[in-house]
Amino acid sequence: MVHQRIPTKISSATSASSKISTMNVRLPRLVWMALIVGMLAACSTPVPMAPSTAPTARPGPAGPVAVPGTLSQSKSRWVPVAWNELPGFEGDALHEAWNAWLRSCERPAPAFAPLCGDVRRLTIASPEEQREWMMQRLQPYRIESLDGGADGLLTGYFEPYLDAARQPGNGFVVPLYAPPADLAARRPWYTRQQIETLPQAQAALAGRAIAWVRDPVQAMVLHIQGSGRLRVQEADGSQRLVRLAFAGTNDQPYRSVGKWLLDQGLVRDATWPGISAWVAQNPQRVNEMLWSNPRYVFFREEPLDALDAAFGPKGAQGVPLTPGRSIAVDRQSIPYGTPVWLASSGPTAQLSRLVLAQDTGSAILGAVRADYFTGWGQEAGDMAGRLKQNLRLWALWPR
Incomplete structure (x- = not known):
């Protein structure tokens, strides 16, 4: 779904009676099982990640400081960090994000295809088991602009x-x-x-x-x-x-x-x-x-x-969007299908959660930039219309 998105509110829109809460998405168990069964991996063209060949640096009090192990993208660089840098990681309801991750496994990038068997198996696991698996199989990277800036902008769409x-x-x-x-x-x-x-x-x-x-x-x-x-x-x-x-x-x-x-x-x-x-x-x-x-x-x-009604439209990755757990990104900064830790605070929402990069938009440009899919109907439109606040992102990439 590639198009312009600006914060939008429809004051008279009719709310869906089956609407999923944007802040607390829980699909029926029947839907979960339907997602588990029959999902086949199909490859999509990825945006390659590569170790930086040139010295990568972050600004420091005495000038640039080299950051070993940094990965590079066209518009961003990814700096490896410890898991304890991710705010709220211990408290997120990860099973809610697993629905979005299962959807990404319908069209996984090659880097994530080997993980999809475990993703499906862990759908019915406890949050502790899901969290332990992520820490074993993934490395968090702080997403920064090419000049070292880690702060960006979060908006919403619906x-x-x-x-x-x-x-x-x-x-x-x-x-x-x-x-x-x-x-x-x-x-x-x-x-x-x-x-x-x-x-x-x-x-x-x-x-x-x-x-x-x-x-x-x-x-x-x-x-x-x-x-x-x-x-x-x-x-x-x-x-x-x-x-x-x-x-x-x-x-x-x-x-x-x-x-x-x-x-x-x-x-x-x-x-x-x-x-x-x-x-x-x-x-x-x-x-x-x-x-x-x-x-x-x-x-x-x-x-x-x-x-279909339990999910949003298909995003640019080619999979349906999950309210509260799918984001649109600049593909030159974050490849489709990447699990991302999102942290944002402001008058509209306090968000620290696992999301999946599954969509894009012509207005969604830059290293630390995301559009947050809030769902459908009046409540989702109200939230999307108000959402414009600070943002930090961490990509979770296979080790």
């Missing part, structure tokens, strides 16, 4: 959960489209404003609407997040839960509507609560705000069975 209908009417007026047939032939495709106003763009999208939602701002949030859940009212009056997954863009540049509002001097608070308040007071200018972002996202529909 799956919007919206009511929708198959046909327009009764308040459902905003279409969500599958890609047009000529998308690959015309790059860039029409802008957001052109898509909504030009007859030729409308003609190219005729018959491509997957469903219709009520609120254009909520539709914009769905575009920004790149996927979402729809409770769809079918033509026969029945309702069905489906997922809209990212299927492409118009290849136009992404522009933040919050920044547009700030630049226009229209708001001082560019969070989604602040944006929502401005929208409520200025309905006549909503299109102007939305059209300031020319990027437009197209979707594909996916069914949601009971197991």
Whole structure:
């Protein structure tokens, strides 16, 4: 799921009745067993890790100090540390992260494929056994920028959960489209404003609407997040839960509507609560705000069975995301499938936990940078919308 992500809040989104708590994810035992059985390892292309060939140094009071055993990436370096450097390691509910790790074992990088048999076996082990195994088989590395900085930024993202209908009417007026047939032939495709106003763009999208939602701002949030859940009212009056997954863009540049509002001097608070308040007071200018972002996202529909509904959409690693245990990273800093220790503190959340690097985003750039998948629905959206705080990361790499 590769797209822009900015902190987002939908104040009127409908919460999923099956929503997993972002801070306390516990899947039913039946789901755990379904995950254990039949998961086959398939290789994905890794980002190689290599020992630094040039002298690697960290700033010190008397100048750079060499750090032996450091591993290098394009945008980061990994400095080996002791396990006791990881804050909160002794207290994390590791079994919650094991669900995400099992998912990564569906498409493991070669470095982690030999560990996946143990990962599956330890699904039903005690936290003490899981922790002891990790300490024996993995080496923690503090992730730093190339100039030695260890502090970074944590934000959040989620799956919007919206009511929708198959046909327009009764308040459902905003279409969500599958890609047009000529998308690959015309790059860039029409802008957001052109898509909504030009007859030729409308003609190219005729018959491509997957469903219709009520609120254009909520539709914009769905575009920004790149996927979402729809409770769809079918033509026969029945309702069905489906997922809209990212299927492409118009290849136009992404522009933040919050920044547009700030630049226009229209708001001082560019969070989604602040944006929502401005929208409520200025309905006549909503299109102007939305059209300031020319990027437009197209979707594909996916069914949601009971197991799928317990996880998020597939991330860039190609496996479903786990609420509270999956992060999006810069792949030039952290390879997909890497278990990572995350520590972040701020007004929104106090987090010290094991997570898996399973996704990316074009706004997620830098050595110590992560986007935290909070889940779906209103509560997850509220948390994602508020989450913007300090971050430290440690990669856990096979010995």
